[in-house]
Structures are given as C-alpha cells and as structure tokens.
Amino acid sequence: xxxxxxxxxxxxxLNQALHDQASECLEREWEVLNPKGQHxxxxxxxxxxxxxxxxxxxxxxxxxxxxxxxxxxxxxGQGVAENMMSGTVRIKGDASQAAGATAQGGLLVIEGNAGxxxxxxxxxxxxxxxGSVGHMSCFMGQSGRLVVCGDAGEALGDxxxxxxxxxxGEVKSLGADCIAKEMRPxxxxxxxxxxxxxxxxxxxxxxxxxxxxxxxxxFKVDNVSAY
Amino acid sequence: MCGIVGLYLKNPALESRLGELFEPMLIAMTDRxxxxxxxxxxxxxxxxxxxxxxxxxxxxxxxxxxxxxxxQADLGVExxxxxxxxxxxxxxxSDEASLRAYLSEQAPSVLILSVGQSIEILKEVGLxxxxxxxxxxxxxxxxxxxxxxxxxxxxxxxxxxxxxxSTGMDLCLVHNGSLSNHNRLRENLKREGIRFETENxxxxxxxxLTWRLRQGDSLQTALEHALQDLDGFFTFTIGTxxxxxxxxxxxxxxxxxxxxxxDYVAMASEYQALxxxxxxxxxxxxxxxxxxxxxxxxxx
Amino acid sequence: MSNETxxxxxxxxxxxxxxxxxxxxxxxxxxxxxDIRGFGAKRKLPHFDDLLFLGASMSxxxxxxxxxxxxxxxxxxxxxxxxxxxxxxxxxxxxxSFGALSANAKEALGRGASIAGTSTxxxxxxxxxxxxxxxxxxxxxxLPSRYGMNPDDLRKADAIEVVLGQGAKPGGGxxxxxxxxxxxxxxxxxxxxxxxxRSACRHPDWTGPDDLAIKILELREITDWQVPIYIKxxxxxxxxxxxLAVKAGADVIVVDGMQGGTAATQDVFIEHVGIxxxxxxxxxxxxxxxxxxxxxxxxIVSGGIRNGADVAKCMALGADAVAIGTAALIAxxxxxxxxxxxxxxxxxxxxxxxxxxxxxxxxGISTQDPELSQRLDPVxxxxxxxxxxxxxxxxAQTLARACGKNDLRNLEPEDLVALTVExxxxxxxxxxxxxxxxxxxx
Numbered sequence: 001x002x003x004x005x006x007x008x009x010x011x012x013x014l015n016q017a018l019h020d021q022a023s024e025c026l027e028r029e030w031e032v033l034n035p036k037g038q039h040x041x042x043x044x045x046x047x048x049x050x051x052x053x054x055x056x057x058x059x060x061x062x063x064x065x066x067x068x069x070x071x072x073x074x075x076x077g078q079g080v081a082e083n084m085m086s087g088t089v090r091i092k093g094d095a096s097q098a099a100g101a102t103a104q105g106g107l108l109v110i111e112g113n114a115g116x117x118x119x120x121x122x123x124x125x126x127x128x129x130x131g132s133v134g135h136m137s138c139f140m141g142q143s144g145r146l147v148v149c150g151d152a153g154e155a156l157g158d159x160x161x162x163x164x165x166x167x168x169g170e171v172k173s174l175g176a177d178c179i180a181k182e183m184r185p186x187x188x189x190x191x192x193x194x195x196x197x198x199x200x201x202x203x204x205x206x207x208x209x210x211x212x213x214x215x216x217x218x219f220k221v222d223n224v225s226a227y
Numbered sequence: 228m229c230g231i232v233g234l235y236l237k238n239p240a241l242e243s244r245l246g247e248l249f250e251p252m253l254i255a256m257t258d259r260x261x262x263x264x265x266x267x268x269x270x271x272x273x274x275x276x277x278x279x280x281x282x283x284x285x286x287x288x289x290x291x292x293x294x295x296x297x298x299q300a301d302l303g304v305e306x307x308x309x310x311x312x313x314x315x316x317x318x319x320x321s322d323e324a325s326l327r328a329y330l331s332e333q334a335p336s337v338l339i340l341s342v343g344q345s346i347e348i349l350k351e352v353g354l355x356x357x358x359x360x361x362x363x364x365x366x367x368x369x370x371x372x373x374x375x376x377x378x379x380x381x382x383x384x385x386x387x388x389x390x391x392x393s394t395g396m397d398l399c400l401v402h403n404g405s406l407s408n409h410n411r412l413r414e415n416l417k418r419e420g421i422r423f424e425t426e427n428x429x430x431x432x433x434x435x436l437t438w439r440l441r442q443g444d445s446l447q448t449a450l451e452h453a454l455q456d457l458d459g460f461f462t463f464t465i466g467t468x469x470x471x472x473x474x475x476x477x478x479x480x481x482x483x484x485x486x487x488x489x490d491y492v493a494m495a496s497e498y499q500a501l502x503x504x505x506x507x508x509x510x511x512x513x514x515x516x517x518x519x520x521x522x523x524x525x526x527x
Numbered sequence: 528m529s530n531e532t533x534x535x536x537x538x539x540x541x542x543x544x545x546x547x548x549x550x551x552x553x554x555x556x557x558x559x560x561x562d563i564r565g566f567g568a569k570r571k572l573p574h575f576d577d578l579l580f581l582g583a584s585m586s587x588x589x590x591x592x593x594x595x596x597x598x599x600x601x602x603x604x605x606x607x608x609x610x611x612x613x614x615x616x617x618x619x620x621x622x623x624s625f626g627a628l629s630a631n632a633k634e635a636l637g638r639g640a641s642i643a644g645t646s647t648x649x650x651x652x653x654x655x656x657x658x659x660x661x662x663x664x665x666x667x668x669x670l671p672s673r674y675g676m677n678p679d680d681l682r683k684a685d686a687i688e689v690v691l692g693q694g695a696k697p698g699g700g701x702x703x704x705x706x707x708x709x710x711x712x713x714x715x716x717x718x719x720x721x722x723x724x725r726s727a728c729r730h731p732d733w734t735g736p737d738d739l740a741i742k743i744l745e746l747r748e749i750t751d752w753q754v755p756i757y758i759k760x761x762x763x764x765x766x767x768x769x770x771l772a773v774k775a776g777a778d779v780i781v782v783d784g785m786q787g788g789t790a791a792t793q794d795v796f797i798e799h800v801g802i803x804x805x806x807x808x809x810x811x812x813x814x815x816x817x818x819x820x821x822x823x824x825x826x827i828v829s830g831g832i833r834n835g836a837d838v839a840k841c842m843a844l845g846a847d848a849v850a851i852g853t854a855a856l857i858a859x860x861x862x863x864x865x866x867x868x869x870x871x872x873x874x875x876x877x878x879x880x881x882x883x884x885x886x887x888x889x890x891g892i893s894t895q896d897p898e899l900s901q902r903l904d905p906v907x908x909x910x911x912x913x914x915x916x917x918x919x920x921x922x923a924q925t926l927a928r929a930c931g932k933n934d935l936r937n938l939e940p941e942d943l944v945a946l947t948v949e950x951x952x953x954x955x956x957x958x959x960x961x962x963x964x965x966x967x968x969x
Contacts, residue, residue, distance in 0.1 A: 015748045037499030039741045044678055044749030056498050056512075060732070060745040064678040075512055077498060078482060079732030083676055096482065096514060098732040102673035104717065115514050116479055120731040121673060123717040135479070135517060140727065142717045153516075159725065161718060217722035218705050219560060229737060259737040261774065378737050378774055381767045405735065460734065480734035496737075 001029040011038055018068075022046040037077065042070050045087075059096075062089045065106065078115075081108045084125055097134065100127045103144075109198045116153065119146045122163060128198035138163055139175065147194050149202050160212040166191050168207045177216045181209045229390070229403045230256025231483070233373040233464045233471050233494040234504075235523050241490055242270065246367030248504060252493070253355045253364070253374045255500040259403075260376025263389035264358040265350020267399040267466045270369025272345040273318045278326055280317045281340040281347045283386070291315045294334055302329060312361045314340065316347055323396060338387075338424075343397030345370075345468050350389040370525070373466045373494075375401035382427040392433035395440050397468035402429035403496055404481040407459035432457060436465070450474055450520050462515075464494055470524035479517035486510040492523045551794075562794040563704070565627075565883025565893060567695055567786045567831065567853055572803045574786070575837045577950030578943050579959060582929040590928035597924045598934040601848050603825045604686060604755020604778040607747070611755055611778075612664055612686050614848065615644025616920045617935060618838055620912075621783075621829050621852035622668045622688060622759075624650025626703055626712045626724075627790030627883065628856075630657050632892045634905035635859050637661035639912025643920075648688060648850075651701050651726055653715045654680040661909070666757065669746065672701065672726040674716040678749060686779070687746055688757040689739070691730075691768075694787030694804070694830040696796045697761025701726030704791060707886040709895040736771040743776045757781050762807035762830065763800070769814035769826075779825045781850065782811050786831025788853040790893065791884035804830035804841075806953035809940075812845030821845065822936075835922020842923070843938035844954060851919075858915035859908040860890045 004014045014032060021027065022045075030051045035041055039058035042051050045068040053061065056074035066085040075093035084103040091099075094112035101117070103125035110118075113131035119138045132150030139155070141163030151169035158175020164187070165178075174180075183205075191204040232252040236242055245268070253264060273279045284291075295308045295317065305320040319326060323342050330337055341348035349362045355376050359365065375390035382388050391399035409431035413423060421434040435456065439449035446467060453463075454477070462481040465472040473494050475483055486493045486501050488510045495501050498512070515521055540546065554562065583589040590597060604611040620640045625633050627650060634657040640647040646664035653675015659665055667684030669676065681687065692698065703712075703724040713720040733742045743756050758772040759781035772780045784804025789797065808828055815821040828841045829850035841849045853861075862870075867877035869889035875882065883893035891902035927935050930942045944959040945951035951958045952965035 011748065012752075016751060019751060036502040037497060039499075040745045040748045043745055044682075046678065056502070058497060058499055059738070059741045063745050064681070064749055066678060075498060078738070082732045083673060083678075085677060094513065096484070097479070101732040102676065104677065113513075116517065117731065121727065123673070134514075139731075140725070161722075217719070219723055258740060378771070380736070380771060381764065403737070480729075482738070 001031055002027045003031045003033060005033040006036065006038060006041075007034040011040055014041065015043060018042060018045050018047075018049065018051070021049055025049070035074070039077065042068070045070075048087075056093070065089060075112070076110075081106075081125075084108065094131070095129075100125050103127075107197060109200075113150065119144075119163070122146070126194055126197075128194055128200060130198075130200055132169065135172075136175065138165055138178075141165075145190070145194060147191065147198070147207075149200060157210055157212070159216060160210075162212065164190070165210040166194075166204075166207040167210065168202060171208075171210070174210065177213050178210055179213045181211045183207070183209045229378055229401075230259030230376040230496045230500070231373070231401050231403050231462060231464050231494065232256055232375075232496070232500050233371070233401075233466075233473070235371040235471050235492045236490065237492065237525075238490040239370075242370055243368050245270070245369045245372055246363075247365045249372050249374065250359045250365045251503040252495060252500045253359060253376065255502075256374075256376040256496060257355050259496055260378045261354060262379045262384045263350065263352045263377045263386070264355040264375065265348065265389045265391055266364070266372055266374035267341065267346055267348045267391040267401075268367055268369045268372045269345045269347075269397070269466065269468065270367075271347075274344075276322075277318060277320050277344065278323055278342060279344055279346070280319070280326060280342055281314055281349065282317060282330075283314045283338045283340050284336060285313070287313055289313075289337075294337070297333065298329065301333070311349065311363070313351075314349055314362070339393075341393045341399065342395075343468060346393075346397045346399060346466065348391050348393060348399060350375075350386060350391065352384055352386055352389065371466070371471060373399070373401055373464050373471055375403075380405055380428075382425055385425065387424045388427045388430075390429060391466065392427075392430050394433040394436045394465070397466075398436070398440070398446075399466045400429065400433040400436060401464050401466075402432055403462045403483075404460035404476070406432060406457055406461065408457070409459075412456070428459070432461065432463065446472060447520060447522065454518055462496070467524060470522065472520060472522040473515050474520050475515050475517050477518040479515075483515050484512060485515060485521065486512045563791050563884055564794055564797070564881045565788065565790050565792075566797075566881035567788040568797050570798055572786060572831075573805050573947065573949040573953055574803065574831060575805060575840045577805070577946045578840050578954055578956065579946065580836075580839070580843075580926050580930055581942055581944060582926075583931045587931045589931050590933060592925065592928060595928065596933055597928050598936075599920050599924060601825070601936070603827070603848065604757075606755075606778045606824055607752065607776070608686075608755040608778055609751075609753050610685075612646060612666075614646060614664065616916060617645075617842065617846075617848035617923075618643075618832075618916055618919050619645050619666075619827065619848055619850045620647040620855050621787075621850040622648035622650045622666070622690065623852055623856075624652040624701075624703075624790065625655045625658065626650070626652035626674075626707060626716070626895070628892060629894055629900035629903065630655055630711075631900050631903045631905045632856070632859060632908070633658045634661050635903060635908030635912060636855060637665070638905060638909025639855070639858070639916065640664070642909060642913035643916035645916065646685065649684075651703075652712065653677075654683070655715075657905075659683055661905070668759075670701070670726070671728060671730045672716075672724075673731070674724075674726070681746070682750055684750075684754060686755045686757055687750070688759050688781065689743070689746070689777075690759045692759070692761030692763075692783070693789060694761045694783030694785050694801055695789035696792045697763045697801050698728060699792060699796050699800070700728035701790075701792075704884045704886075707884070707895050712895060736775045739771075739775040755779055757827070759783060761785075761787070761800075762802045762804065765802070765807045765810040766814045769811045770818060773815070773818055773820050773824050777824060779827060780811065780815075781827040781829065782807050783850075784828070784830025787829055788856075803953065804828060804832075805950060808841060808844040808846060809953070809955045815845075822847065835919045835924075836926060838919050839923040839926040839935065839938060840943065842927075842935050843942050844940055847936065854915070855912055856892055858912045859892055859903060860911070861888075861892050863890050866890055 116134035135153035155175035157178030755778035785801030866889035
C-alpha cells in the first residue's frame with residue numbers, strides 16, 4: 001500500500017500520483033494520511049484503485065470519480081463524489097450538502113447523515129444513506145436510486161424526474177411533483193440488492209417508495225403555482 | 228463571501244489559551260476571505276457601572292494617553308486603558324451614552340469599534356495571518372471569540388467594511404453570504420436612528436439586530452424576526468457577552484460546521500478550520516440546520 | 528390595413544399600446560404562460576454603432592493597409608494554465624448547446640472556427656464527438672445542469688468555461704422544451720424523451736465566489752492544471768462580478784452583454800434583465816485595472832457583435848477577444864430569406880424567426896428534426912462561417928491600422944468618440960468633438 005501523508009505532501013502531489021495510475025497502474029492500494037479537511041482530495045481518478053482517506057475531507061472529495069473505490073474514514077465536506085461516473089465512494093461519517101450532486105453512476109454510501117440537497121440533479125448514481133438526509137434532497141433528480149435509512153428533510157424529491165427514492169423513516173415533506181408510490185416486489189428486490197451492495201443491514205419491507213408524479217414534465221397552465 | 232470561525236470555551240482552564248487555539252482557525256479561512264479579517268474576543272470583563280470601549284484611530288501616532296487624560300478630567304471618571312496597534316481599549320467608570328456623546332464631541336476622528344463590558348473588536352484590511360500578528364492574537368485570553376475573513380462582494384475593501392460588526396452592548400455579528408434586500412432595509416433602519424459606516428450588506432444585518440434588541444426583543448426573538456425580514460443567503464454567527472449563536476437562512480447554501488467536546492463549542496465555515504483544536508478527532512461534528520438557531524451561553 | 532391607409536385616414540397608433548404590445552396581451556390571455564423564445568434582445572439599445580474611431584492623419588500615422596503587419600493573435604489563460612489557448616484571431620464562437628442546435632450546426636461551427644484559427648465552445652448538453660473532432664480548439668462549458676458532464680470530455684477540452692450566467696438571462700436557468708428532446712438529446716442528458724428540460728440557475732454543489740474558488744481548484748486538479756479556466760457571467764453588476772471572478776482564481780473572464788442570444792428564455796428576461804454590452808466592457812476593464820490584472824486575466828466580450836467595427840471597438844475598450852453566437856448562426860444560414868415561405872408557414876418570416884425552442888427551424892440549425900437538420904451541410908456551413916470570421920478580422924485590422932496600430936490589442940479608448948450622450952456615458956469615451964465624458968466631471 002502506498003501512503004501519502006498530507007501533513008508533508010500537497011494535495012496536488014496526491015492527485016497527480018493517483019492520475020498517473022490511469023495509463024499504467026503500478027499501485028492499486030492507496031492511503032491518505034492527515035487529510036484534515038482539505039479540499040479536492042482524490043478527484044478525477046480514472047483507474048480501479050482503492051483509496052483510504054484516514055480522516056475528514058473537505059469539499060468535492062472523490063469528485064468525478066471513475067472506477068476507484070474511495071473510503072473516507074471521517075466526515076466529507078460539500079459535494080462529495082460530485083458527478084461520479086463509476087466506482088464506489090463510502091463515507092464512514094457524515095457528508096455535507098450536495099453529496100453525490102449530478103453523479104452519473106457508481107455507488108455512494110454515507111454511513112452517517114447527509115446534509116441538504118443530497119443527490120441534487122443526480123443522473124444515474126445509486127446513493128445509500130444509513131442516517132438521515134437534509135432538505136431538498138434529490139432536487140431535480142434525473143435517474144438512479146436514493147435510499148435513506150433514517151429520515152428525510154423538507155421538500156424531498158422536488159421537481160423529480162426518474163429517480164426512485166426509498167425512505168425508511170419520516171419524510172418531513174415532499175417537494176413539488178414527488179409522491180409516495182406502491183412498493184411492488186421488483187422494488188423490494190431492487191432495494192434489497194442496493195442495501196446488500198452498501199453493506200447495510202435493513203429490512204426492505206420497512207421502507208416506503210417515492211417517485212415523480214410526472215405532472216411537471218411538460219408545462220401546463222393549471223400547474224402554474226408549482227413553477 | 229467569506230469564512231467564519233468561532234470558539235466558545237466550556238472549560239475555563241483553557242481561557243488562557245483562547246487566542247492561541249483560535250489563531251490557526253482564523254488563518255485556515257484565508258482562501259475564503261483574503262481581503263480583510265477581524266475578530267471579537269470576550270474576556271477581561273469590567274465591573275458594574277463600568278464600560279469597555281474598543282477605539283480606533285486611522286493614525287498610528289494618535290495620542291491615546293492625551294485622550295485618556297482629558298476624558299478623566301472632563302468627565303470625572305476612573306479610567307484604565309491600553310493600546311494594541313491602531314486600536315486602544317478604554318475601560319471607564321461611566322455609561323455608554325455619556326462616553327459616545329463625549330467622544331463624538333471631543334474626538335470625532337476616533338471610531339468606536341465596540342462597546343460593552345467584555346467585548347473587544349479588532350479588525351483590519353489584509354490577510355488573516357498579518358492581522359493575527361498585528362494584534363498579537365495568540366497571546367489573548369478570554370472565554371469566547373468569533374472571527375471572520377472577508378472576500379468583499381459589492382462594498383469596498385476597508386477596515387470599516389470588515390467584520391465583526393458591533394450590534395450593541397457586547398454584541399457583534401459576522402456573516403457569510405449575500406443579502407439581497409439590504410438597501411431598502413438600511414434606509415428604514417436609518418429612519419429608526421441606526422447609524423451605518425459603510426454600504427456593506429452585513430452591516431445592515433448587524434444594524435437590524437441592534438434595532439430589534441433596542442425594541443426589547445430577546446436575541447432569540449430578534450433572530451426570528453431576522454429570518455422574516457432579511458432576504459438572500461446568510462450564515463450568521465453572533466457574539467454575545469456570555470456565548471455565541473449560529474443561524475443559517477432557510478435555503479442554507481453557505482456552509483457551516485459545528486463541533487462540540489466537553490471543553491468547547493467551535494464553529495467554522497469549513498471543517499479544516501477546526502482541525503488544530505485539541506480533541507477534535509472525538510468531537511461531535513455536525514452542520515446547522517436551515518432556519519434554526521443554535522445558542523450557547525454560560526450563565527451570566 | 529396598410530400603413531398608407533392608416534396615414535390618410537388619420538388613425539393613430541398608441542406608443543404605449545403599440546401592435547406588438549397588444550399582440551402580446553392577447554397571446555398571454557389565450558395561453559396563460561409567458562412568451563418563451565430564442566434570439567437576443569430586440570429593443571433598441573446604446574450599441575457599438577454609436578461609437579466612431581479617430582483615424583490617423585497628422586498627429587498620428589496610419590499603417591499601410593495590406594503590407595504592414597497588424598497582429599490579430601491572442602493568448603488566453605496565461606495566469607495559471609500550463610497550456611494556454613493560442614488563437615490566430617480574437618473572435619471566438621460562443622457556447623451553444625447540442626440540443627438547442629442540430630449536430631450538423633455544431634459541427635459546422637467547429638469546422639468554421641478551426642479553419643479561421645479560433646475556438647468554439649460546447650453548451651448545455653455536453654460535448655459531441657462531431658464537435659470535438661472538428662474543433663481544433665474546443666472550450667468545454669461547465670454549467671449548473673451538468674447535462675452530459677463527464678471527466679473524459681473535461682480532459683479532452685482545451686479550456687473549461689464555468690458558466691454563471693448568460694447575457695440574455697442573468698440570474699435565470701436554461702430551458703429546452705420537450706419538442707427538442709429527441710432520443711439522442713435525452714440520452715446525453717439522462718432525461719426521458721419529450722419532456723421539458725429545466726436547467727438550474729445556480730450550480731448544484733457551490734454558491735458564491737468563496738466556494739467557486741474551491742470549485743475552480745477541483746477542476747484544475749482533475750485536469751492536472753493543464754488548461755485555462757474561464758468564468759462566464761451575464762452583464763449586470765459587472766464591476767463586482769469581474770473582481771470576484773479574479774479573486775476566485777479565473778484565468779479568463781467572459782462577459783456576455785444583454786444583446787447576447789439564447790435558445791429559449793422568457794421574453795421578459797431577454798428584454799428586461801442585464802446591461803448592454805457597451806456598458807459592461809468599461810466596468811469589467813476598470814475592475815481588472817484596479818486589481819492590476821488587465822491583460823493578465825484575459826477578457827472576452829460577447830453580446831450583439833456583428834462586424835469588424837464591433838470587434839475593434841470591443842478591443843479598444845479593453846477586451847482581449849470577443850465571442851459571437853447569433854452572428855455565427857446567421858453566417859450558417861439562420862433566418863435565411865430563401866426559406867421565407869416556410870418561415871411564414873410556421874407563423875414567422877425570414878429575418879424574424881426566433882422560436883428556436885419549437886425545433887422547427889426551416890434553416891435546419893435550431894432543430895433536432897432529422898429532415899430539417901439535413902438542410903445544413905456542415906462542410907459548406909463551416910466554410911461560410913470561416914469566411915465571415917475572416918471578414919470580421921480583416922475589418923478590425925483595417926480600423927486598427929487606420930489608427931496606427933500594429934496589434935489589435937493596442938487599440939485604446941482614446942481612439943474612440945461617441946455619437947450620443949448615452950453611449951459616451953456608458954463607454955466612458957468623449958462625445959465626438961468634445962472632451963466631455965458624461966459622469967466623469969469636466
């Protein structure tokens with residue numbers, strides 16, 4: 001395992017070393033020491049690496065990740081795994097706002113709570129949150145799945161497109177065009193598979209499903225108050 | 228657009244190290260606010276019937292000793308004072324109104340940065356590191372402190388436009404964000420007798436709180452009104468004589484993180500400002516909810 | 528009734544409730560929705576036509592028209608990027624999305640720009656292989672919607688443009704109505720086919736310049752500090768916005784004035800938000816000069832640029848380069864009179880067509896209809912655009928030489944005078960024949 005200590009190395013050196021693996025991978029296992037909330041850690045990786053961040057991360061950790069498996073052993077700041085394409089990002093602690101923003105693929109697991117706007121504009125990623133999510137989560141979510149084992153804040157799934165949302169706990173309020181939907185066998189199966197992949201032990205039958213009512217997909221005068 | 232940091236000590240044993248613990252927090256927010264920086268420190272409290280003023284004069288050579296001597300003679304008060312760079316702290320056996328009246332009459336070029344029994348506000352244009360050095364922040368003692376680094380948006384980069392803004396006796400405010408209705412509000416507050424030094428939006432938020440408190444609101448009620456009347460984006464930290472309060476707007480885009488241990492409560496715009504605090508690894512760390520108040524105060 | 532009849536019969540049209548106003552009230556009453564359209568502001572605004580150059584005669588000496596060199600090349604992104612963008616001409620192609628425009632139109636823009644030695648820009652909706660393949664220098668837009676955003680394309684780009692706003696709609700998000708969401712557009716944007724697309728007005732993962740500074744660093748880290756990062760703003764509080772863009776770490780700032788075009792936005796936005804391009808440039812330049820960053824952080828100006836005189840005037844006011852959008856589409860054949868009959872069938876006329884959002888463009892440009900798109904030959908379109916870009920450059924050079932400059936960027940505000948009080952005040956140049964700059968004392 002290659003270890004980079006950010007008490008002595010710069011973030012630039014870390015990212016360059018990780019990017020250098022894209023063309024020719026010489027080292028698969030990486031460890032980042034003393035991250036101390038610095039920003040832009042392990043961003044833009046394009047290789048099947050394993051990266052253990054030993055501490056808290058700042059903004060945009062694992063941004064635009066492809067293929068890599070990144071674990072933050074602490075909290076993550078704003079926009080963790082933003083626009084992720086593939087791979088896995090796991091946050092052992094809490095994630096700040098806009099976790100998984102616009103992410104297109106892969107799996108984001110947050111073992112603590114996620115802040116506001118979790119999964120905003122998500123475009124295909126799967127997000128599993130063991131704790132609760134903040135307000136406006138999944139705002140304009142386009143595709144992918146969001147699983148919340150705790151509670152959801154206000155205006156969940158506002159202006160939702162095709163994301164399927166599963167929440168076990170309370171939903172403070174649903175956003176415009178987001179409705180509760182029937183949990184059919186295929187959804188239970190899908191949820192079981194997601195929880196399993198995330199390594200979280202929960203009973204899928206305890207969850208409710210939410211999705212788009214698809215009433216705002218094309219402008220209608222009668223919906224004008226929702227605009 | 229800025230960085231905010233605050234540190235409130237629950238354990239009095241740490242009070243002698245307040246400045247030393249806080250300095251790296253302020254400096255960690257340099258990238259968020261390279262234009263100016265400042266802090267409000269609470270401690271070294273004066274007794275009942277006394278008032279503590281932080282005064283500033285643009286000229287380093289200003290004759291503070293002369294002003295102190297004249298004040299004592301003219302007002303017949305007891306007075307203790309010390310100088311720190313361009314700023315002097317006056318502790319006077321008198322009340323706020325008399326002191327303000329005297330200074331505006333006798334020393335109109337002196338700016339009053341803060342008034343209270345505990346608060347001192349120190350702020351300047353420049354990088355946080357320079358400002359910490361100028362005022363010898365690391366040597367300061369006290370019970371709690373809030374600070375700010377500024378990236379100026381629309382109003383000028385000046386000392387006056389730097390945070391914290393005084394909002395009344397022992398009260399001050401720092402702000403990250405951008406208010407969108409401050410111009411009309413400033414005009415209304417001026418008619419209510421609130422004075423403004425700058426075109427800064429955050430100063431309007433401070434003036435708003437001053438006005439509400441003057442109307443007899445508690446801090447909590449004043450903040451509830453602020454949520455109704457202030458438009459735009461904000462994370463506020465408000466220093467009080469006994470502690471501090473944190474509040475974010477209902478949309479809550481501007482960042483804030485809180486950390487609590489048995490020894491302290493700390494607040495910052497970014498977690499990296501908290502990393503040098505002792506025991507932070509095991510602290511409870513979380514983000515304040517939108518439109519929710521968090522107030523820590525020790526018993527007066 | 529013809530105008531002639533109106534005149535003789537003594538009928539009088541209201542200046543307040545003119546025919547356009549009445550038509551709009553009737554339209555609103557029928558539909559219950561605001562008017563959405565493409566193109567830019569149609570109202571009359573103080574513009575570059577209100578400025579004139581002071582050619583050389585006795586006190587200054589002109590350069591010989593065709594023999595003496597007048598440099599037009601410009602390097603963008605010299606502040607932090609390892610590989611700045613080097614262009615032969617200072618006229619670039621502005622960001623226009625695949626989705627709003629057909630794939631052929633995007634390809635034609637890339638071809639034309641490459642022939643002329645300049646850059647083209649992606650738009651809201653991602654980068655197409657056609658466009659990357661045909662563009663020698665391609666700027667990749669990073670927008671709030673992040674449609675089609677991916678790190679591979681980011682690394683393929685020659686520069687990244689973080690879009691905060693657009694001159695046609697500062698403070699507003701984008702729109703693409705369902706009619707234009709075809710299979711391919713839907714797939715690129717991860718949206719169901721045929722639904723209205725609502726693009727956000729704020730970026731999803733940061734708000735404000737302090738957070739933008741961190742975002743810019745993220746983009747630099749992902750691309751290993753290779754390419755320049757532009758910040759694009761719609762012209763409003765330009766003086767402050769430019770200062771903040773510099774503080775946040777931009778290499779290049781793009782200021783889009785209110786004459787800038789759009790594919791689809793509320794008419795009320797297009798006509799009532801923002802400031803004219805002419806007024807924005809001096810604000811931007813003042814901000815850069817006060818920070819000691821003029822020419823170090825380059826300034827690109829767009830919004831209503833049509834000819835070489837406009838280009839030269841922008842540069843004289845302090846821009847390093849300009850960008851064109853609407854004019855480039857017209858060069859490709861947008862609103863061409865040969866389609867007048869077809870324009871009339873869809874309720875418009877050649878020269879008036881602005882319903883880009885409907886996707887029925889007879890010229891085959893602002894459409895996803897395969898049959899209509901076929902009408903635009905990307906090779907031929909590219910050739911026309913290159914011709915037009917060359918004319919813009921030659922015209923600008925002609926004016927610069929006449930003012931005695933061997934480099935377009937040596938044009939200065941002192942080479943200009945204004946014809947109207949408004950343009951003098953906005954451009955901060957004297958009214959012709961006087962030394963009076965309104966608003967700047969005596």
